[in-house]
Amino acid sequence: MDAPNLHRRLRKIIGQVQAIDRMVDEDIPCEDVLSQISAAKTALHRCGQIALEGHIRHCVRDGIEHGDAEKTIESFTKAVERFSNMGR
Amino acid sequence: MDAPNLHRRLRKIIGQVQAIDRMVDEDIPCEDVLSQISAAKTALHRCGQIALEGHIRHCVRDGIEHGDAEKTIESFTKAVERFSNMGR
Amino acid sequence: MDAPNLHRRLRKIIGQVQAIDRMVDEDIPCEDVLSQISAAKTALHRCGQIALEGHIRHCVRDGIEHGDAEKTIESFTKAVERFSNMGR
């Protein structure tokens, strides 16, 4: 996994959710709160994509070294399924 | 908006994202990281739903008091659209 | 519900899915098949939004006529929840 990239993104997401938490007490239009929630959701989804891509890359490099296609495919299939089922 | 409910949920989400941030440096299987990202995304989506429901309720109570259906409908249509377009 | 609008959209979606079905046998890059699946999914989601908006509008008009806010809110809450939980 691309750790520095994920850390940077996750810390930004924490800031976004803290900002949403403050918006709840202020007189902010509902649609603006929803826009911020949407942005945080999309940012989390992108973290999932980065984690998945890093994992598949790792599996492929490892697989080409060892030459076992079936074992390589097996090593990332569960992560692809988990990513595909990520929350709405 | 149901502020105490949203605050409680948003603070829990901050804890979830902090936990994901720690997982990145540990030797956690990718699919487990994806499960946690999925849980945080779903929790954010539910906050959006709660904000939208509170907003429509407010608009309907206000609208029934004033008796103007078109103005009432207009007052929540933008929020429904924004909710519908919330990030993947 | 805005029936003519929904019929037009749903019939277009049927055409999109038939086109995807044909793409499977042709030598089409995977990412192009995924783009078409994405377009059909977004179009279905939009039909859900149109059905929901039409339903809430109907409930609000009915509610303002009868003046019962709680009953009006109850009449669309289940549909908002169902829409919110629509498939990924």
Added chain:
Amino acid sequence: MDAPNLHRRLRKIIGQVQAIDRMVDEDIPCEDVLSQISAAKTALHRCGQIALEGHIRHCVRDGIEHGDAEKTIESFTKAVERFSNMGR
């Protein structure tokens, strides 16, 4: 791509959308229409997942034969991104 599996699923989805099209003219509760739209969306999403998995498998088998990790990774990255950005 697993063509027979995809054909079977896509034809079932066409039947689902045709059923939704009929529901619009009948006196079906909005939440039931939304449930059927949700089912069709989830089924389309799953077709995307099957197409992506088949594509990555193909790329990995090909890559292990030719031994070029970077080229292999490049061959499926675009499809992973496209899948990740599939419509809500």
